[in-house]
Amino acid sequence: MWAVVFSAYAAEPLQLTPEEQAYVQQHRTVRMCVDPDWAPFERLDPQGKHVGIAADLIALVAQRTGLNIEPLVLGTWDESLAASQAGHCQLMSFLNQTPEREKWLRFTAPIFSDPNVLITREEHPHIADLKLMEGQTIALPHGTMVEERIRKEFPMLKVVLTTSEPEAVELVSERKVNMTIRSLIVAAYTIKQEGLFNLKIAGQVPNYANELRMGVLKTEPVLWGLLDKGVKSITPLEREAIANRHVAVQVQQGVDYRLVWKVVATALAVLLAVLIWHHKLRQLDQERAALAEARVEQALQAQRDQSHLVAMLSHEVRTALSMIDAAAGSLRLLVNPEDEPSLLRVTRIRAGVQRLTELTAQFLTKDRLESGALMPRLTLVDALALCTETVQSLDERHRVALDHQGDTWLEADPDLLQVALRNLLVNALRYTPPDSPVKVEMMGENGMFLIRVSDEGPGVPVAEQATIFSSYVRGSTGHGKPGSGLGLHLVKRVAQLHGGTVSLVSQTGRGAVFTMALPRHQTPTISASEALKPPAPARRAGHPK
Template sequence: MLLWPQTQLIAESAPESDKISVGVTADNAPYSFLEGRALSGYSADILREISFNSGLEFEFRAGSWPELYKAFVAGELDAIDAISYRGYLSDKVLFTEPYHIRQTYLMHDSSRPVGPIDSMDDLRDLQVGVVENMFYVPFLKDQGINIVTYDSILALVRALAFGWVDIAIGPRLSLDYHADTAGFHFLNIVGSAPFDQQSLEDLRIGVQKDQPELFEAIQAALKKIPESRKVELLRRWQEFGGAQTGDQPSLQLDEREQRFLQELGPMRVGVVQDYAPFSFRDGGRLQGLSVDIINRLADMTGIQIIPVSGQWADLLGMFREGRIDILANMSMDRERLSFTQFTDPYYIIPNVAFTRNGGVELNSIDDLRGYDVAITADIFYQDELTQRLGNAAKVFTSQEAMFQALEQERVDVVVSSLPSGNYWIRELNIPGVRIAGELTFENQSGEDLRFGVQTTLEPLAEILNKALATISPTELRSIENRWLGAAMDNGSNEPSELTLSTAEKNWLEQRDYTLSYCVDSDWMPLEGIDSSGNHAGLSAEALRLFSERTNIRFRLVRTKTWQESLDAARDRECDLLPLAMKTPERARYLNFTDPYLQVPNIVLGRIEAPFIEGLGDLREKAIGLVKGYAFAELLKYRYPRLQLVEVENETEGLKLVQENELAGYVTTLPTASYHMQSQGLADLKVIGRIPADWSLSVATRSDQDLLLSIMQKVVASLSEQERRNLESYWRDVRIEQSVDYTLLWQVLAIALLGASLLVYWNRKLDRLNRDLAVANDTLARLSVTDNLTQLGNRSFFDREFRKSFQWCQRNETGLAVAMVDADHFKTINDTFGHEAGDHCLIALADVMRRHFRRETDRLSRFGGEEFVIFTSYHHPEEVIERLDRFREAVADSSTIYSGKSIHLTISIGLATGVPAPADTPAEFLRLADQALYAAKQNGRNRLETRTVKD
């Protein structure tokens, strides 16, 4: 690197002759380094302190150490920073006293510990990484140590993280700084280097021998810096990356942004459920670094978060369709900018190549040629890799599946983020995996984790940016250490230690360790009040655990409805709600712990009702929900055209659905299962899934901050086994029939009548069983049948397509997937009306059934005027011929509606191939869709084909 020119000055007001030129190393972070054109670091801070104390104006010139030292010896610099005292230089250089003595340390990967290093002998069997030209390199060579040199501390730290060396040697501050900055929290200092005096390095300022006055001024100014100030500056760079350690500024929003947040409804946030340690589901709850950060942003902004978990490809599709508002772990690329506002990155992680092949180095895409490479579906570099590698790029729907394929030798290389890959290697216990190199995509050195925000939600992205910038370095480091540290605990089966502060204990003692609470009286199996007036359900079990852990006695305040319980909490008649979801309205009078239970959110309907893709399908229809439930706020905001009917309790809501007064009823899966079992509701079914789960916490009265602190500690102390037990409480619910033995004598007294009734009951039971069988058959048929065309619906496709794919994969048989789309269908609807359009679709389905009647043929309506045909084959030409005959039959026929003849043509996109072990159903469907697009572009009323395997 060349020295910066004379124009790069720190102080511009002084005349040229008054400026002191000081050489400062540009690549010695965090002691000295460049951020843009500004000099940063601990040494830079010391030099600025000296400038302030002396009145000298420094002109910093940055470069590499060899360049700087050469310029200093040649007299081109007045002074040089970070030089160590050497006797042979004393006739040329005046050395100040040291402003910092740094010890040389050893760093290792705690997942590959090297054991104690007490002497040079302990290093002899290790690959030892060092920065070239360090003063101790000759000493190590003389001792016969097997060293590998790197050109910078950053390169050295990455080599250790990737497993290329066993141990790294360098200054502790620099090693820790670069490890933290790169996200390598599994790298830890193992001890000081066993070099005796060779391991100490003194940092001083060197001044030209012929400038004694300058030397005296710098020396005097250096002595004026208190040791406490040096310690503060060092700690700032060691622990906080250079940021101030004082109070962070609060979140400052302008009037427009404040008004926007006040009018903002609940936000559905997509979170990948298998992207550990950034986001993953464990023990029934979402957790990880990204989850902690979005929760912190919600606390700072007041936004209500509704988590939506799933696979990345599914979540990205939902985000594009507007079904979720914010998407976590989203990297920015050009294509996504068309439909996404991006926040600044909250974390950047390297993408590396994992392999079980020894000795290979993979540092670029070209290096991957000749290998089968696994990547995650819809990752930001998918298009770049598939274009460059073709069929060698294998797309998987989950991280776990990729690493299972690596273990089973179905792929040679897995490309993944470093922390996530390390997690799955440990989780699956895969032997012999190594990192072959770091990869760069689209000129990005790492994967930038951001929050993607719907473009319609301006200015939410900027608000989140301001909140991200306000998170203190201390708090951010705490979050990172929690999830990225080497000893990351993904869940213990033992409860965490619970320690209450003196203030918390005193607060409980003043209340005789007794807290009052309210529940929903009719929300079983989650919670309820039984016929004896006692608290029952999952939340009763949770309170039992809480009581055992703290000796707190929980006293039930009985209410008749959930709304009464909310009113009682608002009026301070009860201290807490054991199972509640946070909403903006409730946050005015309640505080909430972290969620400890998540349950699915569903829509119930009558058995003959069609399945729905989302609540938008029920616009203008009456939808029931218990009064006061959290999702009432979400639904009113998100679906204003729904006719939301608030009912008093679950029983009333289910009854109104049975009586056909409600088109649907929003509830949780546990409560729906419970009532359908206990009441024998065979005429109801689940008709849809709402893309947002109930995140249930303990809610405490907002005027008692110590109560929130106590309950947060209690919830945090739950072990993963206890959380799983609570979740299984509702999953394994059983309905027990009680027997009233007091009526036994009456039964015996009328035995004869009982016998007669038994005959009657058997006949009635037979009839009921027949009716139930018919209902079940109806349910099974309707659940997978499109209401209009009577072909399979999307649920049918999702189930049968995967089955057909797996059958063909196992039997090495060809699979054909054809996407069929009616040409210019909008014109037909606009010209003849939607009823005529529906008539055409029914006729099209009839033609399809006549041409595809074989046992392996599967037909489904994919949505609108689009259909999918999939089948197995022995010769692809046969499938192409059948599809062409079908296309011609549609074109040659016409549909008569209201006396008018309507002609319809279709375009078909076909994908064929024999599914390989690494192939996915999505790959076949994607190629069929591409072929269909080509058919549309090339004139319509035609068939285009694509082959999955050449």
């Protein structure tokens, strides 16, 4: 029986229904299952008496409802859960509401609230998010609400089950697991009582507060109504007074000046250490920034050197190729028109020179596009006229069929657009059988200007379409054909510089359709003549102009 009278917590008698009054008269004693080892919330002392925060709160409920609530003496929390499920006790004292427990219990309003916190060893870093602790071990008492939720919501953690909360804390203290979760009140009580000052509160899991309630068997609806009324009658001040009595903070009377000076000295030492550490961090940050700036400058200088080298080599190669082409042209005039073998050799020489010239131009254009040295100079361009001019410069121009719908004007850089057109046409002609045409269509659509080049070649296998616009990538159908793998990459870069796209539709053996979509109206940038100038030396931040 409850022998303690809480005169300090006197309250108005509860208004009970006739049915509730009859229940109290007929059931003078109600059996309750408790956690026998959950100090300071609740425990059973050596005499089997229920003590702790829960015991005092439930004594208030018993006093105000007129019930005589007696604990069922069992050895563990698991035994209490099993006894409740078997109906050996009509209520459970102090537990969280979970879907599993709702199968046989009906819960009152919260009788006490307390947040759960993460307990680790002192050297463990702060835990901001449990999801970042993948693979770490966490000790949890078996059969608790926390175990049920952690397994479901944080499956990346390795759960180690214990028979009690003290055992879970001990595993953390002995470095056998990384962490545990405990009520804030229980954690503070345990660390203080057991002197576990190698532990700390390392964080809190959102929405994991202990909303502790009384659980009543679903077969006892009247008892549930009585207890729920009793719980709701407890005021916040009453809860606070009971909690403070069990987790008391003793305040020393008077002033201990020795302690004050120790605290001040310690605070000054900590402040000095923080200032020194902050100064060192600033030095390290400055050194890192200087190193990063130096690395960026080195990378930029390497890029400038590379661009300069490419430009110089391109110039030298094109000069030599021009001399070879001129010599081959002169040689052709000297060869007897009826000497076909000699004429064929001269023709091959000039074809090889033309191929090398195109490759050199592609390498130079790629370098300028990748380095940012080549930016579009936007002007109003007649795409149909530009494409016609490009087609006329090709040896196989008779195979190109040009078609358009409506207005063919757009804002673009004519030089860059011609680079893209030429590469699309050369690519299509190269992979199309000699007797098959290449079709070029131009049209406007939803503010975009479309240039579509279709061929009847072998097509591009689906597996290769994702990489066909990458630099130095050639399709498997290109074996035995000339090419550097840069043409389509240059088309993509030109489209991107204009704020547009290029796409491919193709099936193996059924040709390919390349579509370049460019905005008809754009914002002007720097001129092409400026973009073609050699890059100026980069300035450091703060360098005087």
